[in-house]
Amino acid sequence: MSKVLYVDYDRCNGCELCALHCSFAKTGTFNPRRSRVQVIGWEEKGLFVPALCQHCANPPCAPACPESAIIKDGKTGTVSIDYATCKDRFSCIPACPYGAITIDPATKRVIQCDLCGGDPVCAKVCPIGVIQFVEEEKLPVKREAYLEKYGETLASMPGRVVKEGSR
Ligand code: SF4
Numbered sequence: 824m825s826k827v828l829y830v831d832y833d834r835c836n837g838c839e840l841c842a843l844h845c846s847f848a849k850t851g852t853f854n855p856r857r858s859r860v861q862v863i864g865w866e867e868k869g870l871f872v873p874a875l876c877q878h879c880a881n882p883p884c885a886p887a888c889p890e891s892a893i894i895k896d897g898k899t900g901t902v903s904i905d906y907a908t909c910k911d912r913f914s915c916i917p918a919c920p921y922g923a924i925t926i927d928p929a930t931k932r933v934i935q936c937d938l939c940g941g942d943p944v945c946a947k948v949c950p951i952g953v954i955q956f957v958e959e960e961k962l963p964v965k966r967e968a969y970l971e972k973y974g975e976t977l978a979s980m981p982g983r984v985v986k987e988g989s990r
Contacts, residue, residue: 887918
């Protein structure tokens with residue numbers, strides 16, 4: 824059984840603990856802007872959605888990179904950036920259907936969830952279990968349906984530039 828990320832965003836309260844811990848795990852600083860999880864808020868609607876890489880079966884960011892710096896691990900399913908190959912062209916950013924590739928304001932390099940080597944810290948620290956890392960067979964809904972709704976919701980958030988229809 825392979826584990827996948829599941830974001831039960833209807834219950835997210837926007838506390839950003841996930842982003843703070845992700846930032847600390849990856850950079851040693853508590854700065855949500857340096858996190859691989861970006862908690863997007865739509866305050867009028869009381870809606871908060873943590874945007875993070877869903878490690879697509881066929882990640883559209885990979886062919887968008889002219890340097891082939893985005894790697895899909897065939898064994899673990901993890902999508903990651905090969906920083907030795909990446910030339911900071913940023914063409915992966917608009918290709919992501921979840922807006923989950925961002926730029927670290929300190930390093931000016933693209934950043935994206937790498938599943939923390941198979942034990943994502945965001946899923947461990949969310950106090951109400953919004954971000955889950957679970958066996959695909961145990962998801963409460965079909966993964967395709969979840970991904971479609973997750974992508975549509977993120978695309979509808981004000982100020983978001985995410986590519987629709989590429990899932
Ligand atoms: S820690 Fe959980 S509740 Fe808080 S912002 Fe992250 S996903 Fe939402």
